[in-house]
Amino acid sequence: MNAYAGRKVVNLVMMVLCGLAALGALLPLGSVLWLVVSHGVAGLNFTFFTALPKPVGEAGGGVGNAVVGTLQIVALACVIGLPLGVGAGVFLAEKGDSALGNAVRFTAEVLSGVPSIVVGIVAYGLVVVPMKRFSAIAGAVALAILMVPTLARGTEELVRLVPRSIREAALGLGVPEWKTSLRVVLRTALGGVATAALLAIARATGETAPLLFTALNNQYWNVRPDQPTASLTVQIFNYAISPYDDWHQKAWSAALVLLLLVGGLNLTARALTRNRLKGAR
Amino acid sequence: MATHTDKTYEHELQELRDRLLTMGGKVEAAIAASVRSLTERDSELAEHVPVADRDINRLEVEIDDMCRRLLALRQPAASDLRFITTALKIVVDLERMGDLAVNIAERAMDLNQAPQLRPYLDIQKLADLAQGQLKLALDAFVEADVTKAEEVCKSDDLLDALFLKVFNELLALMMEDSKNIRRATSLMFVAKHLERLGDHVVNVGEMVVYMVRGTDIRHPRSRDLAR
Amino acid sequence: MSTPEAKLNVTHLNAGYGDKAIIRDVNIAVPANSVLAVIGPSGCGKSTFLRCLNRMHELGPGAHSEGKILLDGLDINSGDVDPVLLRRRVGMVFQRPNPFPTMSIFDNVAAGLKLNRVKGNHAEVVEKSLKQAALWDEVKDRLNASALSLSGGQQQRLCIARALAIEPEVLLMDEPASALDPIATAKVEQLIHELKARYTIVIVTHNMQQAARVSDHTAFFYMGELVEHDKTETIFTRPSKPRTEDYVTGKFG
Numbered sequence: 001m002n003a004y005a006g007r008k009v010v011n012l013v014m015m016v017l018c019g020l021a022a023l024g025a026l027l028p029l030g031s032v033l034w035l036v037v038s039h040g041v042a043g044l045n046f047t048f049f050t051a052l053p054k055p056v057g058e059a060g061g062g063v064g065n066a067v068v069g070t071l072q073i074v075a076l077a078c079v080i081g082l083p084l085g086v087g088a089g090v091f092l093a094e095k096g097d098s099a100l101g102n103a104v105r106f107t108a109e110v111l112s113g114v115p116s117i118v119v120g121i122v123a124y125g126l127v128v129v130p131m132k133r134f135s136a137i138a139g140a141v142a143l144a145i146l147m148v149p150t151l152a153r154g155t156e157e158l159v160r161l162v163p164r165s166i167r168e169a170a171l172g173l174g175v176p177e178w179k180t181s182l183r184v185v186l187r188t189a190l191g192g193v194a195t196a197a198l199l200a201i202a203r204a205t206g207e208t209a210p211l212l213f214t215a216l217n218n219q220y221w222n223v224r225p226d227q228p229t230a231s232l233t234v235q236i237f238n239y240a241i242s243p244y245d246d247w248h249q250k251a252w253s254a255a256l257v258l259l260l261l262v263g264g265l266n267l268t269a270r271a272l273t274r275n276r277l278k279g280a281r
Numbered sequence: 282m283a284t285h286t287d288k289t290y291e292h293e294l295q296e297l298r299d300r301l302l303t304m305g306g307k308v309e310a311a312i313a314a315s316v317r318s319l320t321e322r323d324s325e326l327a328e329h330v331p332v333a334d335r336d337i338n339r340l341e342v343e344i345d346d347m348c349r350r351l352l353a354l355r356q357p358a359a360s361d362l363r364f365i366t367t368a369l370k371i372v373v374d375l376e377r378m379g380d381l382a383v384n385i386a387e388r389a390m391d392l393n394q395a396p397q398l399r400p401y402l403d404i405q406k407l408a409d410l411a412q413g414q415l416k417l418a419l420d421a422f423v424e425a426d427v428t429k430a431e432e433v434c435k436s437d438d439l440l441d442a443l444f445l446k447v448f449n450e451l452l453a454l455m456m457e458d459s460k461n462i463r464r465a466t467s468l469m470f471v472a473k474h475l476e477r478l479g480d481h482v483v484n485v486g487e488m489v490v491y492m493v494r495g496t497d498i499r500h501p502r503s504r505d506l507a508r
Numbered sequence: 509m510s511t512p513e514a515k516l517n518v519t520h521l522n523a524g525y526g527d528k529a530i531i532r533d534v535n536i537a538v539p540a541n542s543v544l545a546v547i548g549p550s551g552c553g554k555s556t557f558l559r560c561l562n563r564m565h566e567l568g569p570g571a572h573s574e575g576k577i578l579l580d581g582l583d584i585n586s587g588d589v590d591p592v593l594l595r596r597r598v599g600m601v602f603q604r605p606n607p608f609p610t611m612s613i614f615d616n617v618a619a620g621l622k623l624n625r626v627k628g629n630h631a632e633v634v635e636k637s638l639k640q641a642a643l644w645d646e647v648k649d650r651l652n653a654s655a656l657s658l659s660g661g662q663q664q665r666l667c668i669a670r671a672l673a674i675e676p677e678v679l680l681m682d683e684p685a686s687a688l689d690p691i692a693t694a695k696v697e698q699l700i701h702e703l704k705a706r707y708t709i710v711i712v713t714h715n716m717q718q719a720a721r722v723s724d725h726t727a728f729f730y731m732g733e734l735v736e737h738d739k740t741e742t743i744f745t746r747p748s749k750p751r752t753e754d755y756v757t758g759k760f761g
Contacts, residue, residue, distance in 0.1 A: 165606035169667070171564065173620035173674060174596035183623060188610050283759040290758065356717055358744045358756045495746025 033259075040256030043249045049257070053219055053235070056244060063254050065221050069136070069230040070261070073215055074205050076140030076225060081147035081204075082197060086186070088148065089155020089193075094181050096156065105156075112149035119145050120210035128214060136222070136229035139215030143204040150203070154196030158189040198269050202262050208233040232258045290355055294364070297347050301368055301375075304340040305419040307333065308375050311382035312415065312478065316408040319389035319471065320401050327393070330386035337379035344372045360492075367492040371422070374481040378415070381474045381481075388467045388474075398454065398464040403447045404471060410440050411478045418485040425493045433486035434498070440479035447472045514578075515540035515678060515708040516561065521575035523553075523560050525568060530556040531732045534575070538725075543700060543709045545723035545740065547716055549760060552729040554712045558680050561710065562598040563591040579678070596624065599676035603683040605663035607655035607670070614651040616666055620674040633673050641669035642699050661692025668699065672707075679703065681711040685718065697722050716756060720744050728752045 047062050054061030088108070092101055123142035128134055162185050170184040171177065186193065216228040217238065232254055239251035285291040311333055318327035348369045351357060357365055392398075414433055421429035451465045451472070487499050514537035521534040531553035538544045546554040559565040560573050563584060577584050584594050607616045615622070617634045634651070638644040643665040647658070655666060664684060671679060681700075685693040700709060700722050713719050719726055720740060727737040728751075736743065736752040747753045754760055 163606070165602060165604055166608060168564070168600075168602060169606040169608065169670075170619070170623070171567065172562065172595060172600035172602070173623065173670070174592050174594070175620070175623045176592045179623060184608060184619075188608065190610065283754050285758050286760060287758060358716070358720070359747055359753050361757045362745060 036252065036256050036259055039252035043253030044256065048253060052221065063232060063235055063257060065218065066230040066232045066235040067257065069218065069222065070205060070232045072223065073136050073139045073143065073229060073231055074201060076137060077143035077147060077204050078201060080140060081144030081151065085148040085151025085200065086155050086193060088152035090159055090181055090186055092152065092156040093159035108149040108152045116146060116207055117209035120213055123210060124213045131226065134214060134216035134228040136215050136225045136227065139211045139229065142210035142214045143207060146207060146210065147200040147204050151196055151200045155193050158192035158196065159185055162188045194269060198266055201265060205262050206233060208237050293351060294361065297344065297368055300340060300344050300347065301371065302423060304337060304344065304375050307337050308378045309415055311337065311379055312412055315382040315385035315389060318386055319392065320405055322393045322397065324390045324393045327386040327389045331383045334379050334383050337376060341372050341376040344368060363492045363495060367488045370488050371485050374484045378478055378481050381478050385471050385474050388471045392464060392467050395464055398461060398468065403450065404468065407443050407447060407472055407475045410443060411475045414479055414482045418482045421486060421489045427490055427493050430486040430489040434483050437479050437483045440476060444472055444476040513539055515580065517578040519576045521560060521573065521577065523556055523565055523573035526570040529732060534734045536727055536734060536737055538708060538710060540708050541704055542725060543704050543711060543723040545719035545726045546710065546712045546729060547719045547726060548729035553732040554729045555682055557729065558682055558710060558712050561680055562595050562600055564600065596674050597676050598678040598680060599671035599674065600680045601668050601671050601684050604687050605660060605667050607663050607666050609656055611655060612652045613647050613655050613666060616655045617669045617673050619670060624674065637669040637673040640672050640703065641665045642695060643669055661688045661695060664688060664696060678708045681709065683713055684711065728755060
């Protein structure tokens with residue numbers, strides 16, 4: 001009986017330690033949420049969401065254009081980066097055991113380790129210099145370069161997880177290989193791929209450094225992709241390093257908005273994916 | 282020769298074979314005893330035959346059970362299937378042969394109470410022929426020898442011819458003197474039993490051919506008519 | 509056995525992966541509207557043989573095959589036959605049920621039609637195929653439910669319906685009932701019996717009794733060679749080759 005009681009005690013101790021570790025892991029997340037919400041909520045009002053920023057000294061103003069700008073840049077980045085990333089992932093999963101496949105995989109791994117500021121400089125050289133101006137599209141290219149490697153690797157893993165029997169079932173029906181890969185295999189892996197895409201998009205939405213010398217910033221509304229565009233992250237950066245308390249407050253509030261935005265993107269995409277998985281027509 | 286991977290199955294088939302051979306041996310002994318009880322006028326020997334027949338009947342039931350069990354549990358195929366279905370059929374003929382021996386023994390007991398009608402020469406010949414066929418058929422089964430089995434089937438005509446001769450002789454005896462009728466009739470029954478024995482032995486031979494070759498040679502004339 | 513009405517006529521078929529030959533010099537003819545069972549011990553090449561019949565074999569790494577396979581007189585191995593189109597005439601059902609997991613029952617059955625852009629009334633074809641697969645009554649009220657909500661036996665019949673929807677002429681079945689319980693197996697076997705009237709069926713099975721129940725002819729493969737091919741009744745009552753006799757009576761190993 002003693003051994004049994006001893007084991008029960010050890011079990012309890014271990015469970016408590018695990019619980020404490022879990023709490024410890026949640027602590028930074030908790031503190032981030034707490035700080036951002038408590039500091040930022042004060043500055044939130046309708047104007048904040050919809051108005052343009054005011055010059056120093058003037059009260060009021062908002063980050064309306066930055067919100068629109070972030071959405072715009074990220075949307076463009078998705079248009080470039082999602083097909084490239086998912087496409088590369090599917091290629092690696094289906095035909096990746098070749099020399100070309102290994103080369104692509106290696107490139108993706110290297111790229112995913114490149115610091116984001118370096119990617120920003122690369123985009124500067126690739127897009128801003130030939131266009132002779134800062135623009136949303138340059139920012140989108142920078143973000144896309146950041147998205148593609150992780151998306152490709154993630155998609156590859158997920159597509160490889162699709163059982164061979166599904167592929168064979170489609171091939172057995174007389175469906176050509178490329179269509180099988182895209183419309184059957186990928187569709188089966190879609191849930192996971194959507195999550196991987198979300199992670200990539202969330203990362204891109206939160207990037208600051210690459211946008212500094214590509215999209216630059218803009219004090220006004222802008223919907224043209226070939227013009228400098230405001231973004232929440234750059235705006236937060238500008239507000240935060242300024243010497244003004246008012247702007248510090250705006251930085252907290254903008255940070256809260258960014259958090260809400262990313263969270264909102266997450267939840268929406270999750271809800272959409274769940275419906276698809278249920279097989280609704 | 283390859284044996285079944287499942288050793289228990291192999292053992293069960295062997296046991297079936299042993300049972301059949303035992304039964305065959307007992308039938309041979311019964312026929313021999315019943316014929317001798319007649320030709321040597323030994324009624325005591327004749328009394329043993331029905332007693333021994335109980336063993337033969339018991340074996341029939343046991344072998345049937347074994348076959349059914351094998352069919353249900355083993356799903357036999359090819360040669361195993363042919364062997365087991367052959368066993369089911371042979372057992373019927375063997376049991377009937379045992380009954381015929383009992384009938385002969387009963388006739389013998391009856392005949393032994395009266396003086397012998399005449400020397401049992403032809404009856405003895407008939408009996409020897411029938412017993413010889415039975416031995417050949419059982420050997421064919423044990424050795425899976427198609428040649429022997431086919432021989433058995435062909436020589437039944439000889440037996441039938443000999444029976445006809447005995448029949449006519451006994452008929453003559455009856456017409457000669459009505460006091461002979463009772464004994465001659467009994468002897469006619471004995472001859473008939475021996476002739477029936479021959480028919481059953483032919484059945485065994487035909488089944489052995491099927492068991493070995495997989496071709497059914499029964500009723501060739503009926504089959505031709507159908508075609 | 510090479511008769512003019514043979515639906516499939518295989519001559520001198522060799523197939524393997526890399527420098528390893530799996531099946532050697534296989535010659536066999538399959539009459540139309542009949543069921544051929546392919547039996548043999550593990551690794552004898554029966555699945556490889558089956559997959560040659562719809563050119564799925566060539567999708568494996570380093571796969572190669574030589575020899576003629578005539579489908580209604582047309583050599584499917586020749587260069588100008590599109591394997592994709594071939595597979596619409598020669599359908600396949602696999603060992604484990606493999607419905608498309610993200611699609612509904614209806615979409616699964618219609619998948620072959622939709623992906624191959626076949627025009628027409630899909631709902632009609634789906635109903636007809638499900639009826640042929642003896643599954644219609646069980647699912648007609650929930651065609652929108654996920655395919656994964658069905659039991660194993662139902663899923664396999666769903667896969668059969670899916671294969672039938674594109675109206676092939678030949679149906680290849682690779683151990684279709686090996687993952688199913690006895691009742692589901694019996695239903696699939698009954699199904700094969702009914703389908704025979706309209707399709708030519710080749711079924712690979714390691715269950716000899718199933719081969720005996722279901723097929724008209726049986727082919728016995730051993731170590732890559734076709735040892736014997738005859739009427740099923742003959743193979744199971746009086747096979748001519750001793751190897752076949754040994755396999756069928758359980759004297760192998």
